[in-house]
Amino acid sequence: MSAGAGQPEGERGGLRTALAGLTTRGRSFLAAGVAAAICAYVLGQSDLLRVGLLLAVLPLVCAVVLYRTRYRVAGSRRLSPGRVPAGSEARVHLRVDNVSRLPTGLLMLQDQVPYVLGPRPRFVLDRVEGGGRREVSYRVRSDLRGRYPLGPLQLRLTDPFGMCELTRSFSAYDTLTVVPRVEALPPVRLTGEAKGYGDGRQRSLALAGEDDVIPRGYRYGDDLRRVHWRSTARYGELMVRREEQPQRSRCTVLLDTRGAAFRGAGPDSAFEWAVSGSASVLVHMLERGFSVRLLTDTGSSVPGEGADGFAGASQESADAAGLMMDTLAVIDHSDGSGLSRAYDVLRGGNEGLLVAFFGDLDEEQAAVAARMRQRSGAAVAFLLDSDTWVREPHDAPGPVNRSEERLRMLREAGWTAVSVPRGASLNDVWRQADRDRGGVVAAGGPSGGEVRR
Secondary structure, eight states: OEEEOSSOGGGGSOHHHHHHTBOHHHHHHHHHHHHHHHHHHHHTOHHHHHHHHHHHHHHHHHHHHHHHOOOOEEEEEEEESSEEETTOEEEEEEEEEEOSSSOOOOEEEEEOOOGGGOSOOEEEEOOOOTTOEEEEEEEEEOSSOEEEEEOOEEEEEEOTTSOBEEEEEOOOOEEEEEEOOOOOOOOOOOOOOSSSBTTBOOEEESSSOTTOOSOEEOOTTOOGGGBOHHHHHHHTSOEEOOOEEEOOOEEEEEEOOBGGGOOOOSTTSHHHHHHHHHHHHHHHHHHTTOEEEEEETTSOOOTTOOTTOBOOSSTTHHHHHHHHHHHHHHOOOBSOOOSHHHHHHHTTSOOSEEEEEEOOOOHHHHHHHHHHGGGSSEEEEEEEOHHHHHSOTTSOOOSOOTHHHHHHHHHHTTOEEEEEOTTOOHHHHHHHHHHHHHHHHHHHOOSSSOOOO
16 A cells, blocks of 8 residues: 655645636636726726625635645555456555544545556545545556556645635555456366476485485484385395485476567457466466476566476465566567577476467577477477468458468477467367377377376
8 A cells, every 4th residue: 555645745836836726717707807897997986896806806815725725634545456467457445534633625536547547537525524534446447468557646625616726646656567368277188298297297306316216224313114124134234215206397488579470469469369378377387386487589587486487386376476477467579589599598408398379480480499399398389370360350361371381390399389360269279289289199109108188
């Protein structure tokens, strides 16, 4: 919650600011008073002169009194929630506290919001008693992800006659984060190749190295229930069984952000689909207990991410998902033209399951993407062809595009490559990738684990 307490900033203006705040009614009274005074002087009518002076003085007195008014008002704002998916609504709660003992007059409350979140909210607050408070709320919604500032909160003070209005602003801001849409994915089996994902997980030793394939000698503090009696009798000394524990499954989600790879803009564009798909896969894998990592074509990942990515199925998984969603909320097209930086990162070690969202690939970049498969246990690629996404339904179909050739190159390299048509459901293409992967493994034989259908 952010608050701006005390007297708002606009109160430091001079009397000229107060006169500039005259409303249409106040200016009309002032003009009428001046005109009446001039006519009274020309016609020699003293009664008309008094009326003119009254009309002219009234708005000036109201402006001076309003300017001299010292309201001590505190304003605060609370977002519920502070992070929402694109297309969902958030509620903004505003609270105004009168911290003085004197009641306020009529207050008009206005909050500054970007136009993409909706119309600017305005509220009229009646007299607030000394020590009292007023609470109002409004809703905001955006179909475009991003980080949007809310504020500053403005108070418009007016006199009882409506002759003058003054605007005073607080200095506090809040930020609403609109994250990509996340679609729930089914728990499909993307093979079990003993690469740290799926049903076939690597095992790591708890107290011994991987080269220690036999029971080791007893050490002080070892549990006696782990004594391996057959080995003890064989070696003539107390031997204990080594323990195994599952190594956390790993998944890397690669998002192609090259500006040249995507065409079109807006919430229904191919790039936004890829961002939403990446977010959905990241959340899905976290919920399944994977250590996940978000990688872009520039080779960058989420700030604060560990060497193995963010761990799932833990107390920190919600925070990890929030960090990745915040990163995807503001991600934009990169200036790069290739995938070599991402390949260099993936070349560093076994990445487990690799899920990639590619835009348009030329022959060179398709070859780079094909080599990425060598450093992962399994690789699933979703290829978004810009020609398909920008072409209107009534347009005549163009010539056979090169996406089929790119799909063939990726599949020959071992990728499970799926073409994503315009407006496709991620749930559907996710299931299709599972079916295609199962068909490939069934035809070629399992590579380290059984594929169960």
